[in-house]
Amino acid sequence: MNTFVYDGSSKDLQKAIDLSTKGEKVLCHKCGAELLIIASVEEEAKYGKSSGIYCPTDPSHIQIHFTLGSRRIRFWKEFAPHLLEKLEPQSPSTDNEKNQ
Ligand SMILES: [Zn+2]
Incomplete structure (x- = not known):
């Protein structure tokens, strides 16, 4: 497995x-x-x-927080557009799940 030192x-x-x-x-x-890379909801x-x-x-070695809100979306469009769809908010969940 390849590794990359960041x-x-x-x-x-x-x-x-x-x-x-x-x-x-x-x-x-x-x-x-x-490194722990958190890139999805x-x-x-x-x-x-x-x-x-x-x-x-x-944490003093590396600790990067991706920006939130619209700036966060802009970040994803710039750096990882293929992941952006995962970050789009899902339609609000309802109580329907409990009934299934
Ligand atoms: Zn370290």
Whole structure:
């Protein structure tokens, strides 16, 4: 499996996200730990963090928060348009699910 050491620069941000979505490991440039890259609402729910890139060892190594709201959408259009559809809000859930 390929790995990519990410140094936290915006220049390589898209690359880090792209590789992560392909299942490749993106590693912290300081400690070599696999970075936690949260790039979908499903992962936000799973990890209880907002979208971003985090070093699991020490937040001071890498901690990037993707911007929220319209700026967040702009971010996704720029950096990961293929992921944007996952971020579009689903139609509001109703109580119908409970009845199924
Ligand atoms: Zn680290």
